[in-house]
Amino acid sequence: MPRMTMIEAIRSAMDVSMERDDNVVVFGEDVGYFGGVFRGTQGLQQKYGKTRCFDAPINESGIVGVAIGMAAYGLKPCVEIQFADYMYPAYDQLTQEAARLRYRSNGDFTCGITVRMPTGGGIFGGQTHSQSPEALFTHVCGLQVVVPSNPYDAKGLLIASIENPDPVIFLEPKRLYNGPFDGHHDRPVTSWAGHPLGEVPAEHYVVPLGKAVVRRPGSAVTVLAYGTMVHVAEATAEETGIDAEVIDLRTLMPLDLDTIVTSVKKTGRCLVVHEATLTSGFGAELAALVQEHCFYNLEAPVTRVAGWDTPYPHAQEWDYFPGPARVGRALRDMMEA
């Protein structure tokens, strides 16, 4: 089976989708000739022509608004917002338009668009190139939110997103593009070459939306994570020797509650980790759901480890990033509770 980095897997997903369906079009800032600042669309314009893969003006509300119009016509646009931090001008189009087209027209118009956005930190990008805005989308009814943690999932989930009849926000943890990252920033970088999930079929396949996966089975505590934090959680479980069950949510909306509840009922403990700021983050939703569904099985309070409630700083990147030290401390505290 071919080996791919996450960015190659994402590119392959668009390639396969464009090959199969000429309604799939790809555009965004620098995505045409250059192939995107992270090279996610490299080669697509050359292969499919400039009316199916092209550079957009720097206008995010325009990119999303145009995609909505195309979807209303019947195309399947997969557009790129260069950094998730740049999506705010498009928020109106995403939340009040894309998310509600089906509902307000009673299915007369629908909006099968995919909006790709590099998310998260770990690359010294400072406050406008490091944000994790997933909770701003999970809060909006009508949107689906996907956050892959590895090349295999990234490709299958992106194909599923493009084929989905409703809008999908596809958040790509940019720190994972070229290799897994467990939060140990002071160790040599690793590549996907040695990782089992770096094996990616060249052809079409789907990882269904709404299905979580147990990355590491365990019995002591359930760790709910997505994106980069899946790797941090796995590494922390190994390093602390705490037998944590690490669940990779993969899709935040719709959420695979069954997998979560089954696990927490087994372990009796639940830690939620995300890189986004703590307050009103997606972890709050997860914590609420776990206590609603597993209250009588809990042996410790549901705990959250998240980014501090500050903008993502530049110099203090590793003080901000919820790495193995903070996750490990939380796990130990929970086991003592």
Added chain:
Amino acid sequence: MTDGQRLSLHVPEPEVRPGGKPDFSNVPIPKAGSVRRPEVDVDPKEIRDLAYSIIRVLDREGEAVGPWAGSLTDEELMEGLKHMMLLRVFDSRMLMAQRQGKTSFYMQHLGEEAVSCAFRKALLPGDMNFPTYRQAGLLIAGGYPMVEMMNQIYSNDADPLKGRQLPIMYSSKEFGFFTISGNLATQYVQAVGWAMASAIKNDTKIAAAWIGDGSTAESDFHSALVFASTYRAPVVLNVVNNQWAISTFQGVARGGSGTFAARGLGYGLPSLRVDGNDYLAVHAVAKWAAERARRNIGPTLVEYVTYRVGAHSTSDDPSAYRPKEESEAWPLGDPVIRLKNHLIRIGTWSEERHRQMEAEIRDTVVAAQKEAERHGTLHSGGRPSMRDMFEGVYAEMPPHLKRQRQQAGV
């Protein structure tokens, strides 16, 4: 099937891509001195043609010619040359520092030095710039200490912004430099608001908004033009057209409007286009526009036609999207060489003195760099504290953040 005509989508492309021969024959360059200089209170309707021309002062021989010449003394021109040379050396040292791993990121000005350096000299103390990431000349020509800029770039323990911001995202109210944001175009409409406030308070200060060609596509650019036009805000609306928005050529943002200056016409704004590599022309036009704002006549849109010789940032390689030799083919030349040649032509400068000044400037910048590095660089030496990360989110730290800071152990 209908009998209607089959449609096709127009997707603009630059004249040439890597491997091709650079071609700027589609960029008409009017002769220096050929564009008229209207009075500042001219009816915008009467100067619509200026949005499609290019105001130039320095001719090929280095003479300052035409009605826009003469806005600066010889001494001021010498100072202007020095500012541009300082900025160029500063850029090359900081670019090298980034390559050496002393910081994470850098953005240089190569080829565009005249725009911000000359514009700054048309402002008065108290005026406010709302810059993008490529106007450090506003600080250098405004006398801001270079060491402070380096401290910010290094995110060290003397960084005035406490390590919070990406390198080059400076901020200095004292020096008329609004805090830079890493997203695009947001500052453009804020500049209009600042100018409206100055008018509301019957103040005398004006604002200057800055944006690149690519970002004029953002809605905030158009919002700025609406508000500036409606309230006749005392603001100079600058568009720096350096031809490239990362890999995207300026035609993608410009669309069918011909020029970026022409964007202003629909809003009834006087809109000028100027040779951005001509220090004298930039200053003369900036002064004209600043005077309109200062005399309460209203806003002006100015497009600076220039060329980004270097990469967009340290994160891209321009040879992947444009011919390597394109910058050499750029018809408006190099701003430093053009001003140097002018000063030699008028007899106040020589090649020898120029080389001497280059050496002096290098020494100045290296000394500043050494001083900054004593305070640390991004990954070694002094650094801002983790405490600094928690401060400044609000004027007063709310309880939840205090708890988080305690949890972090600082």
